[in-house]
Amino acid sequence: GQQVMQIPQYQHVQEGEDFTTYCNSSTTLSNIQWYKQRPGGHPVFLIQLVKSGEVKKQKRLTFQFGEAKKNSSLHITATQTTDVGTYFCAGPEGSGGGADGLTFGKGTHLIIQP
């Protein structure tokens, strides 16, 4: 079945440093979504990428979708303590028509040291 892998699993950074998490799928994705989960909270949608090679920015966050639509990355510039949490990428289950659940990566836990 479809697999979505994320690296690294954990990332410790000093406040102000940059952070990047990478997501790779075993199959081509029609789209990729990114979610953030704060400690003790639930996943919250950040962004969706649909087009091959797409790049989207949200303030200090930059999201990229690979040309082959099998990988994606999230880059945070100058991390702040509010960025702490787990970042998940997710792609649609299966390749058929209609909506299914999402296949989530295991997430990257971002830990920021002041």
Added chain:
Amino acid sequence: GAGVSQSPSNKVTEKGKDVELRCDPISGHTALYWYRQSLGQGLEFLIYFQGNSAPDKSGLPSDRFSAERTGGSVSTLTIQRTQQEDSAVYLCASSYGTSKTDTQYFGPGTRLTVL
């Protein structure tokens, strides 16, 4: 407007007992999803409902798990004869449409602990 709500927020049960977890999706959302998240892990897809159609049960881990959705709105996830490995946070999400590009909005989850 109100987001996805789930109840109870926490549930502690003894091994072998049955539990019911409830999800109220965002009003007007036609799609509803259940996921399971074990401690420190990613999210595992369990089941998906689209309106009143028969659900996609492909993700349910065993026949002890079942779910229903009444009237195309509220959903209940039932776990029979709970086992310790069922301990996890059970998350419900809903989305407006049927497209795989639709954003899923998650509820706060139900933390299930099986003793």
